[in-house]
Amino acid sequence: xxxxxLRRPGRRAAVGGGTSLAVAVPLVLAAxxxxxxxxxxxxxxxxxxxxVSAELGLLxxxxxxxxxxAATVTVPGAGHALSVAQSDDGTYLLDGDAxxxxxxxxxxxxxxxxxxxxTPGEPLTVLQNAPGTGGPxxxxxxxxxxARTVTxxxxxxxxxxxxxxxxxxxxxxxxxxxxxxxxxxxxxxAGNVTRVAASRAGAPSPVKTVRRTSSATPTAQVLxxxxxxxxxxxxxxxxxxxxxxxxxxxxxxxxPTDTVQLLGSRSTREVYAAVAGALLVAAVDRQDCTRTVPVxxxxxxxxxxxxxxxxxxxxxxxxxxxxxxxxxxxxTTAAFPLTEPGHRVTLEAKDGLVxxxxxxxxxxxxxxxxxxxxxxxxxxxxxxxxxxxxNVVVPDEGSGDDAPGAGDQGSDAPQDEQVAPxxxxxxxxxxxxxxxxxxxxxxxGRNPVPGRPGGPGGPGAPGTPSPGATAGGPQVTALAxxxxxxVLGRPATFTATTTGTDGATWAWTLTDPxxxxxxxxxxxxxxxxxxxxxxxxxxxxxxxxxxxxxxxATRTLPVTVRAPGVSITSLASTEAQYAQYTPATVVAEVxxxxxxxxxxxxxxxxxxxxxxxxxxxxxxxxxLDHVGDVGTLTVTLTVEGGGTQDTxxxxxxxxxxxxxxxxxxxxxxxxxxxxxxVVVGIPGCHEEQVTLVVPAWLSGGGTFTLSPSGNSSLxxxxxxxxxxxxxxxxxxxxxxxxATPQEEALDVVANVPPAIVPTAEMPGGYTSxxxxxxxTTFYASYRDGDQAGLDVVLTNAGTDWHLxxxxxxxxxxxxxEVPTASLSGAGWTIRAIDSSGASxxxxxxxxxxxxx
Numbered sequence: 051x052x053x054x055x056l057r058r059p060g061r062r063a064a065v066g067g068g069t070s071l072a073v074a075v076p077l078v079l080a081a082x083x084x085x086x087x088x089x090x091x092x093x094x095x096x097x098x099x100x101x102v103s104a105e106l107g108l109l110x111x112x113x114x115x116x117x118x119x120a121a122t123v124t125v126p127g128a129g130h131a132l133s134v135a136q137s138d139d140g141t142y143l144l145d146g147d148a149x150x151x152x153x154x155x156x157x158x159x160x161x162x163x164x165x166x167x168x169t170p171g172e173p174l175t176v177l178q179n180a181p182g183t184g185g186p187x188x189x190x191x192x193x194x195x196x197a198r199t200v201t202x203x204x205x206x207x208x209x210x211x212x213x214x215x216x217x218x219x220x221x222x223x224x225x226x227x228x229x230x231x232x233x234x235x236x237x238x239x240a241g242n243v244t245r246v247a248a249s250r251a252g253a254p255s256p257v258k259t260v261r262r263t264s265s266a267t268p269t270a271q272v273l274x275x276x277x278x279x280x281x282x283x284x285x286x287x288x289x290x291x292x293x294x295x296x297x298x299x300x301x302x303x304x305x306p307t308d309t310v311q312l313l314g315s316r317s318t319r320e321v322y323a324a325v326a327g328a329l330l331v332a333a334v335d336r337q338d339c340t341r342t343v344p345v346x347x348x349x350x351x352x353x354x355x356x357x358x359x360x361x362x363x364x365x366x367x368x369x370x371x372x373x374x375x376x377x378x379x380x381x382t383t384a385a386f387p388l389t390e391p392g393h394r395v396t397l398e399a400k401d402g403l404v405x406x407x408x409x410x411x412x413x414x415x416x417x418x419x420x421x422x423x424x425x426x427x428x429x430x431x432x433x434x435x436x437x438x439x440x441n442v443v444v445p446d447e448g449s450g451d452d453a454p455g456a457g458d459q460g461s462d463a464p465q466d467e468q469v470a471p472x473x474x475x476x477x478x479x480x481x482x483x484x485x486x487x488x489x490x491x492x493x494x495g496r497n498p499v500p501g502r503p504g505g506p507g508g509p510g511a512p513g514t515p516s517p518g519a520t521a522g523g524p525q526v527t528a529l530a531x532x533x534x535x536x537v538l539g540r541p542a543t544f545t546a547t548t549t550g551t552d553g554a555t556w557a558w559t560l561t562d563p564x565x566x567x568x569x570x571x572x573x574x575x576x577x578x579x580x581x582x583x584x585x586x587x588x589x590x591x592x593x594x595x596x597x598x599x600x601x602x603a604t605r606t607l608p609v610t611v612r613a614p615g616v617s618i619t620s621l622a623s624t625e626a627q628y629a630q631y632t633p634a635t636v637v638a639e640v641x642x643x644x645x646x647x648x649x650x651x652x653x654x655x656x657x658x659x660x661x662x663x664x665x666x667x668x669x670x671x672x673x674l675d676h677v678g679d680v681g682t683l684t685v686t687l688t689v690e691g692g693g694t695q696d697t698x699x700x701x702x703x704x705x706x707x708x709x710x711x712x713x714x715x716x717x718x719x720x721x722x723x724x725x726x727x728v729v730v731g732i733p734g735c736h737e738e739q740v741t742l743v744v745p746a747w748l749s750g751g752g753t754f755t756l757s758p759s760g761n762s763s764l765x766x767x768x769x770x771x772x773x774x775x776x777x778x779x780x781x782x783x784x785x786x787x788x789a790t791p792q793e794e795a796l797d798v799v800a801n802v803p804p805a806i807v808p809t810a811e812m813p814g815g816y817t818s819x820x821x822x823x824x825x826t827t828f829y830a831s832y833r834d835g836d837q838a839g840l841d842v843v844l845t846n847a848g849t850d851w852h853l854x855x856x857x858x859x860x861x862x863x864x865x866x867e868v869p870t871a872s873l874s875g876a877g878w879t880i881r882a883i884d885s886s887g888a889s890x891x892x893x894x895x896x897x898x899x900x901x902x
Contacts, residue, residue, distance in 0.1 A: 172196025
């Protein structure tokens with residue numbers, strides 16, 4: 051296998067200024083720009099991702115560890131609807147206009163021959179499972195929405211294994227592949243969810259099963275939560291697990307008119323929803339969907355697809371070009387300007403990194419978590435002036451899927467830095483060849499990159515073990531220090547968690563803030579060191595390199611070192627944010643405090659000034675009666691003792707929260723002209739507008755400005771008949787008009803007079819008589835919401851008789867036997883009175899049947 055030829059020297063294009071962003075919350079972000087350099091990521095696996103420039107027909111590899119555009123290859127179909135589907139196990143280039151899929155060879159960067167697997171011009175989707183180490187095989191499904199088919203293909207050759215017809219045409223988000231390789235598709239028209247099991251070599255065609263569920267609506271989506279399917283419907287606000295019989299198990303606080311971006315969590319049984327300027331967190335297995343984190347202006351936000359890396363969720367707002375990172379553990383946020391406003395952006399979370407791609411411009415880059423600091427490297431895929439790709443390479447003719455050693459890197463790639471010395475013997479015994487290496491060096495001025503021939507982390511790279519040997523190579527999975535922080539003049543212990551280190555040599559190095567070496571050690575697993583009392587404070591760097599034969603694994607860890615004396619080790623509020631004028635608690639942890647140490651607290655709200663409180667005793671939490679108005683609450687603690695002092699502050703957001711309180715539970719309006727008051731309050735809010743929505747048979751609706759100082763009474767009057775005689779459920783709605791409106795519905799109990807039932811022969815209402823000798827039986831039919839409580843009264847010649855209610859069918863019939871001799875005149879009248887006293891108009895009957 052021959053290495054691709056580099057067409058021109060690489061350059062890393064810097065976008066924006068080199069400004070670092072830091073906020074006084076656990077989540078901190080920084081932006082880094084500049085020329086290319088080797089920057090191994092702390093405490094993360096190395097990796098890369100492909101990004102596409104569809105208009106120019108360019109496919110670029112962003113290398114995470116070096117923060118560079120490692121290579122760009124030219125692909126056919128410039129100007130077509132090109133996209134990339136990628137995972138740790140495979141990368142595929144899709145051409146929606148042509149209906150084709152091509153595999154990107156991880157060993158050579160060559161894009162294979164396109165295979166026609168879809169309908170040209172129709173939506174085409176490649177879906178893969180994420181089996182993980184020791185899991186099921188890698189499975190690739192191609193969904194052709196136009197033909198309503200799903201095709202399972204060989205992940206390497208793209209040979210068709212099976213094709214299954216779908217009853218539905220899945221829309222965006224309505225198909226997903228679970229970790230076990232099964233495809234799940236929503237068939238909204240039939241109210242079904244279809245599961246297509248993964249086929250296995252030599253096995254019969256995949257099993258297709260159909261499950262009927264009311265949750266399969268046109269707006270439902272299939273999400274993967276911890277690799278398992280969950281049906282989410284933002285229109286109905288429901289979540290339904292699909293592991294067994296589909297069932298509603300969770301809720302989503304969304305409305306039918308909301309535009310929502312959904313993402314299932316890889317790490318927890320939760321679903322994330324970006325809607326109305328906020329990120330909602332909803333539990334799948336219980337009714338818990340109240341947690342929200344503000345991320346954008348709800349009036350203008352237009353969210354793009356979300357991404358997740360560990361505890362962090364990335365929420366892009368296309369209207370501003372800004373992506374907000376949300377720490378789902380403590381709800382802290384910070385934002386990166388990734389693209390121009392209005393540009394589409396895709397986010398790809400891989401190997402602990404998050405890659406971004408501006409689909410409408412030249413920008414791309416990588417976000418890296420270093421300790422608790424997110425770092426942005428902004429790159430250019432191509433020169434916007436000339437359209438020339440960055441670091442364009444030309445694959446040699448001998449490279450490709452058929453080249454020796456070509457194949458998926460897959461999950462066998464090492465998870466931390468693994469390199470071999472340049473003079474390590476290879477398979478042919480020559481120095482510098484390394485396992486699987488064909489000789490040659492990286493281009494001048496370039497650092498080897500994962501996934502690149504001749505670079506760490508890709509097949510053919512020096513020191514990269516073959517798949518069968520990976521398990522035997524060393525890996526450093528974690529570094530730790532105790533105590534943390536380290537105190538000058540006191541012993542500290544540094545410990546490593548490793549695998550594959552039998553017979554290894556260990557090389558520890560601790561450097562000070564200036565980069566000078568403080569100490570080294572060759573002890574296995576851990577070593578102890580006491581920094582001198584006079585040494586510098588600050589952030590030191592611990593580096594461990596473990597070597598087994600020709601393979602090495604390296605990991606680094608920032609170590610905080612401080613002078614002895616009293617210190618504040620932690621200062622945090624018990625809540626991530628507070629509503630205006632609500633109580634708050636701030637807790638501090640202080641180390642090395644001698645007797646008599648003093649604690650001095652201050653609390654200041656950026657909008658309303660100093661916040662009053664009673665100073666607690668040293669060691670006790672700070673209790674604030676309230677946090678002030680909307681703004682930022684800054685709490686500062688200074689501790690002094692033994693001639694030393696330490697100060698720390700914490701900023702806590704004070705957000706506007708307004709809750710609607712409707713005191714009225716129902717309105718009772720028995721007749722025309724009846725009135726009732728809806729009592730509404732908004733305690734603790736600013737002055738706000740409340741809308742009262744009433745149906746056509748009521749008056750009094752409108753929008754009213756309410757004061758938070760007390761309750762307001764909104765009067766409703768009955769002006770007509772309701773559709774239901776009795777309780778009209780949810781007939782009146784009270785809505786608080788804030789950024790995220792709140793609504794409460796009230797029942798209205800309203801009486802409707804009884805109505806006589808007409809017939810074809812008696813359109814004015816059914817009432818008749820039948821004579822049977824000395825007895826005449828009168829009949830009448832009435833309908834009312836209080837059917838059994840009606841009093842139906844017959845009047846003849848000034849005498850009233852009360853009819854009996856028919857106990858059988860129909861229940862609208864009433865009757866009474868009257869002595870014939872007591873009847874006189876030409877006819878009778880009949881009317882019905884309900885239990886509320888409302889009477890129907892009298893209906894006249896004539897003696898047409900000679901009943902007397």
